[in-house]
Amino acid sequence: xxxxxxVGGGKIGEMICSLLLDSGxxxxxxxxxxxxxxxxxxxxxxxxxxxxxxxxxxxxxRTLAGHFAVLSACPYYLTVNIARAAARANxxxxxxTEDIASTRSVKEISENADTAFIPQCxxxxxxxxxxxxDIAQHFDALDTVSMRVGALPEYPTNSLTYNxxxxxxxxxxxxxxxxxxxxxxxxTEVPPLEQREEFSLDGMTYESFNTSGGLGTLSETLRDxxxxxSYQTIRYxxxxxIMKTLLHDLRLAxxxxxxxxxxxxxxxxxFQDVVLIFVTVSGTRDERFLQESYANKIYSRExxxxxxxxxxxxxxxxxxxxLDLLHTGKIPTSGFIKQEEVALSxxxxxxxxxxxxxxxxxxxxxxxxxxxxxxxxx
Numbered sequence: 001x002x003x004x005x006x007v008g009g010g011k012i013g014e015m016i017c018s019l020l021l022d023s024g025x026x027x028x029x030x031x032x033x034x035x036x037x038x039x040x041x042x043x044x045x046x047x048x049x050x051x052x053x054x055x056x057x058x059x060x061x062r063t064l065a066g067h068f069a070v071l072s073a074c075p076y077y078l079t080v081n082i083a084r085a086a087a088r089a090n091x092x093x094x095x096x097t098e099d100i101a102s103t104r105s106v107k108e109i110s111e112n113a114d115t116a117f118i119p120q121c122x123x124x125x126x127x128x129x130x131x132x133x134d135i136a137q138h139f140d141a142l143d144t145v146s147m148r149v150g151a152l153p154e155y156p157t158n159s160l161t162y163n164x165x166x167x168x169x170x171x172x173x174x175x176x177x178x179x180x181x182x183x184x185x186x187x188t189e190v191p192p193l194e195q196r197e198e199f200s201l202d203g204m205t206y207e208s209f210n211t212s213g214g215l216g217t218l219s220e221t222l223r224d225x226x227x228x229x230s231y232q233t234i235r236y237x238x239x240x241x242i243m244k245t246l247l248h249d250l251r252l253a254x255x256x257x258x259x260x261x262x263x264x265x266x267x268x269x270x271f272q273d274v275v276l277i278f279v280t281v282s283g284t285r286d287e288r289f290l291q292e293s294y295a296n297k298i299y300s301r302e303x304x305x306x307x308x309x310x311x312x313x314x315x316x317x318x319x320x321x322x323l324d325l326l327h328t329g330k331i332p333t334s335g336f337i338k339q340e341e342v343a344l345s346x347x348x349x350x351x352x353x354x355x356x357x358x359x360x361x362x363x364x365x366x367x368x369x370x371x372x373x374x375x376x377x378x
Contacts, residue, residue, distance in 0.1 A: 001025070001026065001046065002025060002026050002068045002327060003026075003027050003029065003066065004020060004027065004028050004029070004067060004068060004069055004070075004071060004323070005028075005029045005063070005064050005069070005070040005071070005091070006020075006028055006030050006031065006070075006071045006073060007031045007032070007054055007060075007070060007071070007072050007073065007074050007078075007082055008072060008073030008074040009030055009031075009032040009034070009038050009040070009041055009049075009073075010037065010073065010167070011166070011309070011312055012073045012096065012166065012311075012312060012315050012316055013032075014040075014041055015308060015312040015313065015315070015316035016073055016319060017030055017041065018303070018304070018316075019316055019317065019320045019352060020323075021044055021045075021046055023351065023352075026046075026323075027046040027047075027048075028046065028048070029050060029063075030047060030048070030049045030050070031050045031051075031052050031054060031060070032049075032050075032051065032052075032054070033051070033052065033053055033054055033055075034051070038050075050063060054074065054078055054081065055078060055081050057084045057085045057088065058085075058088075060081070060082065060085035061084075061088035061089040062089075064086060064089035064091050065089045067089070067091050068091065068327070069091055069092035069093065069094060069323060070082065070085070070086050070091055070092070070094070071095070071319055071323065072093070072094070072095035072097070073319075075167060075169045075170070076097045076098065076099035076102050076169065076170060076173060077099075077102075077169070079097045079099065079102035079103075079105075079106065079119075080105045080109075082095070083095070083105070083106045083109045083117065084109060086115070087109050087113055090115055092115045092116045092117075092118075092326060092333070093106070093110075093115065093116070093117045093118065093119075094119075094121050094319055094322055094323060094326075095118075095119045095120070095121065095319075096120070096126075096315060096318075096319055097119055098120070098122075098124070098125055098170060098173070098174055098214060099173060099177070100177065100178075100180065100212060102119075103119045103120060103216075103217070106119045106336070107336050110335055110336040111335075113334065113335065114334055115333070115334060116326055116331070116332060116337050117336050118322055118331075118339075120216045120217070120339055121319040121339070122314070122315040123149060123151075123277075123311070123314045123315050123318055124147070124149035124214040124231070125213060125214055125215065125216030125217075125339060126216070126315075126318045126319075127277070127314070127318050127339075127347070127356060128149050128214065128216075128231070128277060128279065129147075129215075129217070129218045129338075129339040129340045130339055130340060130342050130343075130344050130347055131277065131344060132145055132147050132279050133218065133221065133222075133340035134343070135279060135292050136222065136225075136281055136283075138281075138285065139283035139284060139285050139290070139292075140283070140284050140285050140286070141225075141283050141284045142222065142226040142282075142283040143226070143227050143228070143282045143283045143284070143289070144226070144227060144229070144280075144281070144282045144283075145218075145222065145226055145228070145229045145230075145279075145281050146228075146230055146232075146279070146280045146281075147214065147215065147218075147230065147231045147278075148208045148231070148233070148234050148276070148277075148278040148279070149214060149231075149233065149234060149275070149276065149277055149278070150206070150208070150233055150234025150275070150276045151165045151166060151273055151274075151275050151276075151310065151311040152165075152235065152236060152273060152274055152275075153165070153272065153273055153274075154270075154273060154274050154300075155272060156236055158267065159238070160239055160243075160267060161235065161236035161239050162235065162236070162239055162267065163267060163268055163269060163270040163273070164263065164264065164268070164269040164270070165269065165270060165273045165309055165310075165311045166311045166312075166315065168260050168263055169260065171263075172256050172259055172260060172263075173212065173213075174192070174212045174213055174214070174233065175192055175193060175211060175212075175253075176192060176212070176247065176253045176256070177192065177212035177213070178190070178191065178192065178212060179191070179192055179211060179212045179215070179231070180212075180219050181210075181219070181228075181229060181230045181231070182222065182223060182226055182227070182229035183228060184228070185227055187220075187223055190210050192209075192210050192211055192212055193210060193211075193240055193243060193244050193247070194209060194210050195209060195210050195232070196208070196209045196240055197209070197232065198237065201295060202297070205237060206234050206235065206237070206276070207234070207236070207237045207238075207239065208232035208234045208235070209235075209240045210230070210232055211231070211232065211233040214231035214232075215229070215230075216339055217338045217339065217340070218339075218340055220338075221338060221340050234276050234278065246259060247259070270309070271300055271307045271308065271309040271312075272300055272309075273299075273309045273310045273311060274299050274300075274310055275297070275298040275299075275310040275311055275314050276295075276296075276297055277294065277295070277296040277297075277298075278293070278295050278296075279293065279294040279295075280292075280293045281293070296356070296358050298310045298355070298356065300313070301313065314355065316352075317352045317353060317356065318353075320352040321347055321350045324350050324351065324352060325342060325346060325347075325350065330346055
């Protein structure tokens with residue numbers, strides 16, 4: 001049995017824990033700063049719990065010793081400490097961070113490592129980069145790559161048309177920090193919440209706008225190959241303008257803890273959500289200017305009798321898939337690993353990656369032995 005350390009016992013951490021334990025191939029050591037949070041996670045065979053100050057790099061590295069890998073499901077501001085502890089303990093490292101500065105630090109830490117450092121293993125950044133890079137390989141020359149992702153409530157009822165579906169810290173961070181893009185062949189920073197667009201999918205109208213971190217390392221990978229490359233978050237129309245009022249006009253971008261408190265006390269969480277993934281790539285192939293798109297919707301569903309949100313499922317499935325591919329030797333086992341280095345076919349063929357399969361693929365997969373069946377949305 002392979003020993004895995006998982007740091008962070010929140011909603012995403014609980015989902016990761018469940019998937020790994022259900023696979024029958026992993027033992028999980030769950031680590032969290034809060035004993036109260038650990039107590040919320042049901043006791044299970046092959047699950048151990050440890051209450052530890054995860055900002056204490058020395059203590060965390062001692063705890064990680066002997067594990068195959070550590071998975072971080074913590075807020076972005078703890079990312080670097082966990083990566084340093086992984087390097088000290090000589091264990092593989094995977095995280096879900098969308099924070100650009102943290103990922104740069106992880107890359108620096110990985111430079112002399114004998115183990116793999118794989119940041120950004122979630123939905124966006126993460127799976128979105130794998131999809132975009134796969135489509136990009138279908139062209140002889142690239143022009144524009146547009147990546148859009150959103151985790152939205154199925155039944156919005158407030159003026160924000162939004163419910164909390166994942167980390168509040170993460171949402172605020174991506175709305176406030178500069179965004180990386182490629183514009184006319186040059187890597188540049190663009191402001192968050194700007195360049196709003198509208199589009200329709202399955203008869204529904206959505207808005208999208210710049211947010212930080214979702215591009216991952218793709219700007220480095222495609223910097224000499226594409227004219228324009230961008231990432232935007234998808235929301236229902238009207239959301240962006242209200243957030244600009246809160247962050248800019250009321251200057252809550254400078255008082256993030258206040259905004260977090262307001263959102264968590266006024267905006268309810270929901271498990272009834274839908275994840276939208278929409279990638280569009282244009283370029284030339286066989287001397288023709290063409291466009292190819294990928295669109296997918298993933299809904300919340302019950303797993304082992306418990307309703308799990310779509311963002312829980314997709315985020316947890318992403319990092320579990322990367323762990324599986326690492327464990328089976330399908331990706332490099334040392335150094336800094338980019339998401340786009342993983343083949344989309346390998347990702348979707350994985351037992352965890354199958355949660356991302358599109359509806360036609362899911363119906364076909366449901367007839368195969370050992371494949372998780374994802375039902376149609378209710």
